Amino acid sequence: MVRTTPPRPVDLTAHLPALASLARTAVRLHPRPGEPTAADSSIGGPLLWPAREPWPACAEHAGPFLEGASVPDVTARRRILTQAWARPRERGTNLLTEDEKAVVDRVDDGAEIAQDGPAPMVPVAQLYARDVPGLPRPDGADLLQVLWCPFDHEDDGYVPSTVLRWRVAAEVTEPLADPPLPAAVDDNYLPQPCVLHPETVVEYPAPHCLSEELAGQVREWEDREEQKYQYELSVASGCKVGGHAPWSFSDPYPMSCPDCGADVEPLLTIASSEWDGNTSWQPVEDAGAEHPPFPAPHEPTMLMIGRGYHLQLYTCVAFPEHGHVTNMQ
Secondary structure, three states: OOOOOOOOOOOHHHHOHHHHHHOEEEEEOOOEEOOOOOOOOEEOOOOOOEOOOOOOEEOOOOOOEEEEEOHHHHHHHHHHHHHHHHOOOOOOOOOOOHHHHHHHHHHHHOEEEEOOOOEEOEEEEEEEOOOOOOOOOOOOOOEEEEEEOOOOEHHHOOEOOEEEEEEOHHHOOOEOOOOOOOOOEOHHHOOOOEEOOOEEEEEOOOHHHOOHHHHHHHHHHHHHHOOOHHHHHHOOOOOEEEOOOOOOOOOOOOOEOOOOOOEEEEEEEEEOOOOOOOOOOOOHHHOOOOOOOOOOOOOOOOOOOOOOOEEEEEEEOOOOOOOOEEEEO
């Protein structure tokens, strides 16, 4: 199903002409739960991975035990809660059966689970260039794959450690049929498999990224017109490719390519939610629709990064194949 961002509430450049030169396009991915295959672009779906290429693993989480929940249990918990909230229930009746509650509690409580060797990373995103207009990529590559360790890493800013792979899809002639799984995960970092509905939108910088003079003009305009520039008009919410960085709880700071020192640009934003409240970024097709309490319609990937933040991946403007930089906002 197509997802469509509503028309912008106002024409920003008509009121603030200086913003026109700062506009960027972004591709909102609009992930929604589904059954993607390795031939599809997805969040949390299977990857088109060469059978002979080693699967990335996290040496920092190498056992002998991992504290978390098994992937089958996390999957079962989500299925149980989805079904439970959808079925009719008389007032005073428990939401879950005893067997269902045991699975839910097991995930929520966590446990030490034996892990033999480095924990395999889990698929986060797969993006085919055919589906994402303007995907920044190395020459010849037409497929981006992102994996991460499903646990926080202190050295990476208390977010998962990430791995990027660029590929030529046609060169993967013998794909891996049964990728490895970690013994345990933090369920907040296991993406629900989602199909994508890419849509190109126009964005403007967050207030933190504007010159002092222009930021002052924006504040005056917000007060005068009773508008909310940052959350309603500037940077699109949700998972997206490109565009501007959604700086929020910290001011922008210099970032550069770890390999050559060149500037970096936003590649991919993985979001905890697709929109907040009655934001103007909620797709037209989702507005007013009836939804059960679980899963929440604005949280299709079931990811929770930090306290509901975004994980942004940046790549080198000169050589996208160089090492990447991550930032949580």
